Every structure is written in structure tokens, then in C-alpha cells.
Amino acid sequence: MTPMTDSFASLWASRLRQNQGIRSLMEDLGQVTGHPDEILLGGGNPAHIPEAEEIFATCFQTLANDPNLTALLGDYQAPIGNDRFRSLAAEYLSPHLGAKLTKDNIAFFNGSQNAYSYLLNIHSGKMADGSFKKILFPIVPEYIGYADQTIEADTFLANAPDVIPTGNHRFRYGFNKENFDLSNIGCVVMSRPTNPTGNIFPIEDIQWIEERTQKKSIPLLIDLAYGNPFPNLIATEEPIHYAEGRTLSLSFSKIGLPGVRLGIIISNPDTIETLSSYAAVGNLAVGNLGVYMMEILFRKNILPDLAKNVLRPFYEKKLELAISIFESEFKKSGVEYEIHDPLGGFFLWIRFPNLSISNHKLYHLCKDKRLFIVSGHYFFPGLNSDFSHTKECIRLTYCRKEEELARGAHILAKIVASHQAKSK
Template structure:
């Protein structure tokens, strides 16, 4: 078999494929495995019942059912859905959003693949531009999305202690001032893997850098505002005329419908719709059909505020308490990034004597699945010490198992610190 360079690279080993393979193997063959690795949303009964009712309503409406599964949407997504979403977002973003600024994709992973390759790589002017990730660690799923293999320029963060056993990452703006040949700037908010919510002043400063380079600021809001609102401290959605906001239905409880949303300037949205047509003909319709009734009358905001956010906040608080208790009981040297959002704890073990990958392998043998921190440091030759002494743990799954898992993690780290 003769492969292209891109074909060989994208079908080879990667962090995101390793993660998904491990999750699939554990689900299929290891029922006792404590799943603290992936980002699959938890089961929230009230949310499941809501979507069951919407599915039933859809199935009982012959015309709606046919338009949902029997007809291609426009490449940008269903016009009616985008109009309803534009009206909803206009209220959330405090500015007028038009349906022509919205493109529906087959998941945020697809959204970011298109955006990254739209703006980075060899340009028409022969300049090889990169996607700037201004604050590592960043989402594992970005790492291998580039058609060009060297797609990212990533910067190590500033590390700021906030209290006993807690810290926060911030962008190093002095480093940004030395850069050029940037095609776009991207941050996840809340951060994956850290749960960090980059502050509005820091976003504004990043946006100013982006404007000075003539490039957009991409905000990956898969866990954030305005939905699913996995935000645990005061924060507002950030959007400017230079911003591209990506959203997802996955963390609402619909990961399998593979629906991503991009809100962007009209010229960019038009290009993304063209890419959609080439790659997929049209985006899948089911997620749009299920979401559409929730966009009116405050239903979506109520679902998030009353059920989705409280569910994960309670799980976060329980895991934080257990982590502090078990780590301290076993004499573990540890720091946890301030978990302001999402569904993860990012834990740094300063005195760990083995690599984070070796720790991951040891924990897997003990039937606890986490993610090694080194996967989240890419696009740089100087990732810093945190890259090999951190793990990401997910608290979205069964609470009893997650709390048992953190005790196993504490005991295991104590053996190697």
C-alpha cells in the first residue's frame, strides 16, 4: 500500500486515537474499569427524558421525520434551525447574529479541522502560517488535525499558585509579542484538559494580538457558554467582530448525533459551508431537529441551569474533596488546577519519579483509566515540567466509581513519589 504523507500521518499513532481505542476496549472488554479518561458526558435522567420526548415528537410528525432523515440539508445546515439559533445567540452575545454567520458541522472535531486548515499551512502568498495555541496544555484532539504536519505554534503558560494545592495557568503575553506568521489564535474555554476559564481581560488581550496580525481568535466553547454552561464561577461569553466561536451538542447529552456549530464572520462562514459540501455534502440533521424546540422560550437555558450544570458541579465538588483527603492521607505532593469549568481535574504531581505515561499504564493495570498529561503538550519543543508530571481525570461517570478511582490514584502516586 502506497500512502500519501498526510494519509500515513493521520492513520498512524495519535493521542486522540489512543484515547478512543482505550475507551472502546474498556467498554467492550473490561466492565470493571473505572472510566476517568474520556470526555463522554454523564447520564442525567432529566436531560435524557427531555431528549426522549423530543425524539418521540419527531417520530410522530411524519413531515418533520422525513425532512430530518430523508432530505439533505443545506451545506451550512438547516435554514430554520440557523435562524432560530441566530435569534437565541443574539440575546446571549449582546449583538445581532445573522443566520448567515452560522455553520453546522458534523461535530466540533470537524469544525476545528476545517478552521485550522483554512487558516494555517502554506498560504497563497507562500507564507507558512501556524495556529497559535497561546497557553498549553491544550485539547488532545487538536494535535493531529493539520494537513500540514507542523500546524501549531504553542506556548508554555505562566503558572500562578492560587491557594494550598491549587494553581492556575495564564498566557505569557511577553512571548506573544515576539511572534509572526500566525494564521489564527485558538483557546478552549473552559480549557480541556484543565477546566481553566481564561479571563475576559486576557481574552481581550489575545484578541488584540490576533487583530494586530490580521487573524481571527477561535474560542472552542464545547463545554462553555452559552451552552452547555459547564461554568462554575462568574463568567460571560466572549464574542467580538474578530471572534470565531465553536459550540457543540455533545456535552448537553448528545455526543452520538455529532453536531458542531460555528459562529463566525459571514465571509468565513461561507467558506466553511463550501468545505462542508466538499467533505460531507451536508451536516447531519438529527441534532438540529432535536435542538430546535429548545431554542425558544428559555428552554435550553433552563435545561442547562437546572440540570446540566448542577449535575457536574456536584460531581466536581465531591471529587475535589475526595482528592484532597486521599492525597493528603497518603502524603502525596500534588497541585490541582482551579477547576472552573468542564468535567475534568488536571492534577500535577511535582515529586513524581516516573513519567505521566508510566503512571497511566500503572493505573490501567489497576483498572483506573485516566489520560497522561504529555498528550496535551504539542506544537513546541519546550513544553515545561508539567508536561510529564500531570494527568487528566474525568468526573462525568458513576460517582461511586470515580471516588474509588481517586483513592487508587493516590495510593499509586504515593508509591512513585
């Protein structure tokens, strides 16, 4: 087959073939060799938690013994899920999201990443009236997987956040309202908790944004992959509810089921209808396994207890352990560092203010030592201003075993210490 060259590729294809953060991350996940020295602190896999996996195994066994197994394996769903499953999800999620939902508010996708590839293109690019609409991130850094999803180029817009010191070696990003501008904006997008930082956008700031978006009928898309109602890794922060003008996304990945690829979209009926058309063209149908497992988990009301009694305690303990390990190694090696307050999710966002190389170069040096991290430069889509954090930060998962975290922290500290300017 003749290789595709830029002269025979669309502009979109050419952009896709450029260096993508999400492709780099997922290829690192998928191309590991199993070598005992590999330290996988880069990817977004949830931890393997025996109590959760036992529940999932029971669900799987129930499906395997179901006389209707042939329907699961041999029949297509509708593009965004059959009405029976959508109605079940609407009924189950209504009290959790503080709204009276119907099936017309629900769409299923093969993961929320799949859903956002449609949502972002629905609300951006060239509009029917000839205008060009962009996607606004009210705060960056933001999720690495958004940046390459739009067919049109130059569709993202973001402003640098406020950097708020919160303690010794600690900081937090704050929403900078000063430059908030909705001119030529098609939608506003945020993840809550934010991937990569674990930041949780305050409810009062969301309300401030909505006072302005609603006047212009601009939708607000809130990605709840790590948020409420499951896995609900939001500490004591106020949960998000569904309301007109909001599109919410939920994911089964972060409860421990990334392999089943189930994302749930909650939105207004018109958006859901458009998503159904997209899904039919781009994907034919949502997969069956996720929605069949969802039916068991919802009917038995398993997820609230799982989130409260298993997932949150596990990740809180892991977080405390990881911070102590990394801080100990950084101090031993004399590394200057700052950690974003991790309020939710399961990542550490670490800044090295005296780093003499770029974070992308640091990623490659770590990879040479079989330590996988994620360079922070990928997490600032649409930011056109100069902001030092784009070159100084990395993302780490703390879902790995203690021994792996310790080896990774030691290697990282040594590399950073050897590439650290004396003053900056």
C-alpha cells in the same frame, strides 16, 4: 488488501498513524468491555443526568411522532445546514452572544471537532501568497483533539504558561504575555473553559490579545464546548460574546447529547462560505437529527434553564465530591499532588511533582488495573520548550458515579505512591 506502508502513504497519512492522543482517548471509550472492575475516568462523555435525559427523550419522541419524520430520515441537509435552521439559530443565539446574527453567520457540523478539522486548515499551512502560517495557542495545556487535525506538519506554536500557586495543593495556569508573538500566525485558538484544566481565560487577557490580532487581521477561534450559553459551566466568569474577528464554536455534546453530533459555528460570512465548501467536499451534509432536536430546544427556550438549574448544580456537586475523594486517598497514601483550580468544564487536571515515571507510563500502569485516565503529555501541542508539567500531569473526568470515583482514586493513589521520588 495490501497493508498501507509508509512508502505508499502520504506524509499526512503517516502522521495520522502515529500515536495520537485523541485516537487513544476515543478508543479507550469505545473499546471498554463492560467488565464491573473497569473505571472510566479518562473520556469526555458527559454524565447521564436523569432530568436532562428526560427532556431529550421528550424531544426525540416529538420527532418520532412528527409527520415530517421522512424528511429527517430521508433527506440531505445543505452542507452546513438548511437556511431555515441556520436562520433559527441566528435569531435564537443573537441575544445570548450579544450580536445581531443572520444565517450567514451560522454553520452546522457533525460536532465541533468536525468543524475544527476545517477551521484549522483554513487558517494554517501554506497560504496563497506562498507564506506559511501557524496556529498559536496563547496558553497550554489545550484540548487534545486539536493536535492532529492539520494536513500540514509543524503548524502549532505555544509558549509555556505562568504557574500561579493559588492555595494548598492548588495552582492555576496564567497567560504569559512576555513571549507572545504573532509573526507568521494564521489564527489564535483557545477553549474556554479550557479542556483539560477547567481554566477560564480572563476577558481582559482576551481583549489584550485582540488588540494585537485585529491589527494583523488574524482571527481568534474560541471553543465554547463547555462554556456559554450552554452548558454554561463557567461559574461566575464573564461570558463570551460574538464580535468581528472572532469565530465561536458551540457543541450539543456537553449538554448531554454527544451521540447526535451537532456543532454550531458562529463567524463572519466569508469564513462560513469557505466552511460550506469544505463541508460539501469532506462530508456532503450535516446530519439531520441534531438540527431537528436543536429546533425544539431553541423554540421552547429549554437550554438556559437546563444549564442553570440542572447541569451546573449537578457538575458543581460532582466536582466537590470528586476533589474530596481524591484528596483523601492522596493524603492516605502520602502522594504529593497539585490540582489546577477547576473553574469550568468537568475534568480534574492533577500534577504529581515527584513522579519518578512519565505520565504516559502512569497511564499504562493504571490501564493494567482497568483504570482509564488520560496522560497529560498529549495536551501541549506546539510547545517546544522544556516544561516539567508535560510529564507530570494527568486528566480525569469527575462525571462518574461516586463508587467508581472512589475505586479509581484508591488505585491511582497506590500506583503514584509506589512511583514517587523522595525529593525532586
